[in-house]
Amino acid sequence: MKKQKIINIIGLFLVLCGLICFIIKCLSNEYIDFDGVLHEYFFLLPIGYLCIFVGIILLVLKKFIKK
DSSP states (O other), rough: OOOHHHHHHHHHHHHHHHHHHHHHHSSSOOOOOOOSSSOOOHHHHHHHHHHHHOOOOOHHGGSOOOO
């Protein structure tokens, strides 16, 4: 029972981190400076997708762990 609770907490934490990455990406200031360089936090998108994907996988797989 204790393993399932720990996996549940980790899965929910990863999904929350993924959502926070998307929120930060949406609220960040994106601009092009005078030299023509784009400034944006693009790295947050793959990190957000990865966190949400791994979190959901953990939440689904916790059902198959023996009690």
